[in-house]
Amino acid sequence: MSLFLMNRYLGDDEDESVSNRESRSKLLLAKLQQKAKEKERHREHLPRDQSHQPVVKKKRKTEKGNNDEPRISKKKKLEVTPTVSVTFDISDAVSHEEPAKEKKKKIKKDTKQEINDQSGGLVKDADTPVAGGDKQVNMAEEEEETKHNRTKQDTERISAQTGFTVLGGFENKPVQKVQRILPQWLAKPDVINRDIKSNLVPISEIQGISAQLVKKLENNGIQHFFPVQAEVIPAILESAHQGLLIGRGGYRPRDICVSAPTGSGKTLAFVIPVLQALMKRVVCEVRALAVLPTKELAQQVCKVFTTYAEGTTLKVVMLAGQKSFAAEQASLSEMRGGMRRSLADIVVTTPGRLVDHINKNSGLCLDQLRFLIIDEADRMIDSMHHFWLSQVTKSVYRSGSGPEAVSIFKRTEPAFVTAASLSPPQMPLQKLLFSATLTQNPEKLQQLGLYQPRLFSSVHSHANSPTCSQLSTSEPTSQTEDRYNFPEGLTEYYVHCTLTKKPLLVLHFVLRMKLSPILCFTNSREAAHRLFLLVQLFGGVQAAEFSSRLSPSERKRTLKDFEQGKIQLLISTDAAARGIDINGVKCVLNYDAPQYVRTYIHRIGRTARAGKSGLAFTFLLAVQEKNFLKMVAEAGSPGIRKHIVQPKNLRSMEAGYEQALLELASVIKEEKAK
Numbered sequence: 271m272s273l274f275l276m277n278r279y280l281g282d283d284e285d286e287s288v289s290n291r292e293s294r295s296k297l298l299l300a301k302l303q304q305k306a307k308e309k310e311r312h313r314e315h316l317p318r319d320q321s322h323q324p325v326v327k328k329k330r331k332t333e334k335g336n337n338d339e340p341r342i343s344k345k346k347k348l349e350v351t352p353t354v355s356v357t358f359d360i361s362d363a364v365s366h367e368e369p370a371k372e373k374k375k376k377i378k379k380d381t382k383q384e385i386n387d388q389s390g391g392l393v394k395d396a397d398t399p400v401a402g403g404d405k406q407v408n409m410a411e412e413e414e415e416t417k418h419n420r421t422k423q424d425t426e427r428i429s430a431q432t433g434f435t436v437l438g439g440f441e442n443k444p445v446q447k448v449q450r451i452l453p454q455w456l457a458k459p460d461v462i463n464r465d466i467k468s469n470l471v472p473i474s475e476i477q478g479i480s481a482q483l484v485k486k487l488e489n490n491g492i493q494h495f496f497p498v499q500a501e502v503i504p505a506i507l508e509s510a511h512q513g514l515l516i517g518r519g520g521y522r523p524r525d526i527c528v529s530a531p532t533g534s535g536k537t538l539a540f541v542i543p544v545l546q547a548l549m550k551r552v553v554c555e556v557r558a559l560a561v562l563p564t565k566e567l568a569q570q571v572c573k574v575f576t577t578y579a580e581g582t583t584l585k586v587v588m589l590a591g592q593k594s595f596a597a598e599q600a601s602l603s604e605m606r607g608g609m610r611r612s613l614a615d616i617v618v619t620t621p622g623r624l625v626d627h628i629n630k631n632s633g634l635c636l637d638q639l640r641f642l643i644i645d646e647a648d649r650m651i652d653s654m655h656h657f658w659l660s661q662v663t664k665s666v667y668r669s670g671s672g673p674e675a676v677s678i679f680k681r682t683e684p685a686f687v688t689a690a691s692l693s694p695p696q697m698p699l700q701k702l703l704f705s706a707t708l709t710q711n712p713e714k715l716q717q718l719g720l721y722q723p724r725l726f727s728s729v730h731s732h733a734n735s736p737t738c739s740q741l742s743t744s745e746p747t748s749q750t751e752d753r754y755n756f757p758e759g760l761t762e763y764y765v766h767c768t769l770t771k772k773p774l775l776v777l778h779f780v781l782r783m784k785l786s787p788i789l790c791f792t793n794s795r796e797a798a799h800r801l802f803l804l805v806q807l808f809g810g811v812q813a814a815e816f817s818s819r820l821s822p823s824e825r826k827r828t829l830k831d832f833e834q835g836k837i838q839l840l841i842s843t844d845a846a847a848r849g850i851d852i853n854g855v856k857c858v859l860n861y862d863a864p865q866y867v868r869t870y871i872h873r874i875g876r877t878a879r880a881g882k883s884g885l886a887f888t889f890l891l892a893v894q895e896k897n898f899l900k901m902v903a904e905a906g907s908p909g910i911r912k913h914i915v916q917p918k919n920l921r922s923m924e925a926g927y928e929q930a931l932l933e934l935a936s937v938i939k940e941e942k943a944k
């Protein structure tokens with residue numbers, strides 16, 4: 271007994287005596303081929319514009335000849351007799367001499383005609399023109415779409431009537447671009463004004479900051495808060511006020527994400543409220559952990575925390591490999607009377623060093639962690655493969671899993687809030703994310719395990735993105751890519767150049783245009799080193815390089831010298847592209863065009879900081895121009911202009927440059943020999 275039965279439709283004149291299934295297939299194939307040949311013959315004999323009509327006529331004739339029943343009754347027959355299946359076995363056709371593709375096409379056409387006959391002519395052959403041929407040519411695309419939909423509907427209808435699956439309908443369809451749908455919190459952020467200068471808020475207007483901190487701010491020359499600070503500081507303070515303990519009278523605070531331009535003052539936006547929230551603590555425990563991608567950035571943030579914590583009882587400790595592991599361990603805790611005692615309230619660290627301390631049980635206890643600050647958050651998401659976040663989470667919530675879980679400070683990971691989950695009350699962990707290029711990719715943000723996040727952003731394009739709830743009611747809007755924040759005072763230029771002219775252009779910007787201090791970026795440390803040597807050989811410019819070629823202490827000294835104005839031109843890799851706050855950089859040169867838009871934004875963001883103005887020039891080879899300008903425009907740049915350097919302005923430096931080039935070859939040879 272056969273497991274599967276596949277009935278075939280052999281036409282109205284199906285010969286009941288043919289019981290053998292194989293011969294039935296052959297019969298069907300022969301019949302279809304016969305029809306195809308007839309069609310071909312008719313087409314050849316008729317003028318072009320009428321070539322399709324006789325086929326249709328012939329078909330109708332055949333219908334009549336084979337079956338005297340009117341068309342309507344045939345349809346009825348279909349409805350009441352669900353034993354007929356309209357299928358076609360392609361393998362049957364492969365054994366013949368004609369090219370397989372041609373054959374399939376022809377047979378498919380005839381099969382469709384068969385379906386057409388049964389369905390009252392509703393299924394149209396893709397190649398058969400309908401009445402009003404001219405119109406059809408004009409509306410070819412629409413017609414194609416309608417035809418496809420109709421065929422699909424008819425196929426579905428026949429399947430429903432007969433109970434058999436109609437095979438086919440696998441035409442190629444153009445792939446539609448997927449509309450990006452953002453979750454509500456990403457699509458509708460709290461808006462931060464990009465224009466710092468005209469949106470300053472007096473410090474006294476922000477409630478909840480202690481007199482001690484206000485005084486500190488004023489001593490540091492800060493009279494007003496920048497827009498990002500005026501929005502974010504009250505939000506963090508409010509959540510800290512309400513949510514130090516969850517349970518009766520408290521609630522789990524929402525995580526906070528901030529996306530604001532480079533140099534807009536994001537550091538103080540978390541330093542001030544965190545210090546304020548922890549100021550009244552009684553027992554010293556690690557309650558705030560700030561994670562940054564590099565040593566230099568950790569150092570910078572630690573300095574700000576230390577400055578504002580001065581005069582309070584709060585202790586700030588840095589774990590970034592500047593000191594030995596043992597020294598860092600000693601700064602974290604001490605043993606007194608057989609008890610471990612924390613020596614740190616705020617820890618500033620890098621992911622690698624943090625994981626080391628957690629794994630080696632160095633005395634870094636995160637049981638009481640209240641704030642987890644993730645600065646340069648987009649970069650930190652990229653480094654999630656180090657699993658640093660899961661290690662932190664494990665350390666924070668481990669007190670909820672052991673026998674000590676009965677403790678009043680039992681902590682559980684965020685989940686649904688129920689009466690049971692609120693008892694006993696527990697310390698919440700709140701994540702604070704900051705970046706100038708925070709991704710809008712929900713899939714990436716998902717990795718951070720955010721709890722009811724709230725976004726503060728100055729990106730203007732969010733309004734274009736439909737939210738999940740809007741989607742069902744509104745028409746789809748234009749596709750929005752990730753768009754970023756550009757500082758208000760920044761002016762962007764690009765300079766069309768050739769490879770050989772690039773060093774001359776750098777010299778032109780330093781010596782003729784006098785734009786120093788200049789921060790010049792290359793794409794590799796080798797390129798940075800070569801350019802540095804070349805500029806030195808040319809002479810007349812105080813230059814330095816900044817890359818992983820230098821030791822951490824050399825890098826620190828170089829940055830200090832640059833900040834103090836001892837260096838006119840700092841040639842750097844992307845090591846100095848992110849977060850580094852160097853006062854007074856007038857101009858950024860992209861000696862090598864950056865490959866990614868995020869890199870571009872962070873590089874040019876080293877100037878035009880804190881509401882000041884700045885210039886950014888990107889050197890572009892002819893082949894790079896189109897793609898680079900497109901990338902920058904799509905990222906939301908307010909506009910990048912062309913800057914032309916007249917060849918005559920470079921002429922006076924050419925001889926010196928040629929000489930320096932010759933010397934460079936031997937210097938590099940010597941270096942390699944060493």
Ligand SMILES: Nc1ncnc2c1ncn2[C@@H]1O[C@H](COP(=O)(O)OP(=O)(O)OP(=O)(O)O)[C@@H](O)[C@H]1O
Binds near residue numbers: 495
């Ligand atoms: N309210 C303020 N008044 C005056 N200066 C401020 C104020 N807030 C911050 N600044 C200064 O602005 C500069 C930039 O601040 P910060 O480094 O925090 O920017 P950022 O937004 O973190 O930049 P990036 O995204 O590049 O890291 C710093 O030198 C800081 O001292």
